[in-house]
Amino acid sequence: MHYHFRSMEQFEEMAATGQLLEWAIVFGRGYGTPRAPVEEALAAGQDMVFDIDWQGHQQVRQALPDDVVSLFVLPPSLEELERRLTSRASDHPDEIARRMAAARDEISHWHEFDHVVVNKDLDRAIFEARAILTAGRLKTRRQTGLEEFVGTFGA
Structure with missing residues (x-):
């Protein structure tokens, strides 16, 4: 698992512009998965495994309905x-x-x-x-x- 830390302003901008596949703000901190690397990996035939809650699952399923x-x-x-x-x-x-x-x-x-x-x-x-x-x-x-x-x- 690789974490990339961003400011809250950067995180909110990424969420607002669709750059995050799934995201949430928990206890004042933003957590999310960047969309581009996931889509690139899937297009290359790689699998991605996520450890996310039910809300993240809903977001990922909505964004990638054929790949979940x-x-x-x-x-x-x-x-x-x-x-x-x-x-x-x-x-x-x-x-x-x-x-x-x-x-x-x-x-x-x-x-x-x-x-x-x-x-x-x-x-x-x-x-x-x-x-x-x-x-x-x-x-x-x-x-x-x-x-x-x-x-x-x-x-």
Whole structure:
């Protein structure tokens, strides 16, 4: 992940002029994904993976409707999620409570995604996520140069 820091004025200008594929202002800070590098990578046949919230997902799907394979990762239970957050021992209890409230809001949007993986077992969840991404990549419309390749068969 590469971060490129901009002033808030630059960020707001980028958002207003459509230079960001998805963006949000959270706690007074701007977060977003520049559109041009993503579009260039997709045109070159590369895949892009984003770790974004449901609102970012909506923005990306709206901007690139034919290029989005979405995946929502659910915890096995809210109790397990809270246990995982607590066991890290890196957050204050107030922060954990805030994260749990945010998680409940995020989880309410699971049905807006193409696929859902329950992260009960990390290795299994990774296997399932890779399978989903591989299947998305193998869709006919996502395979760059496929038409030219098939054309070499004389068909």
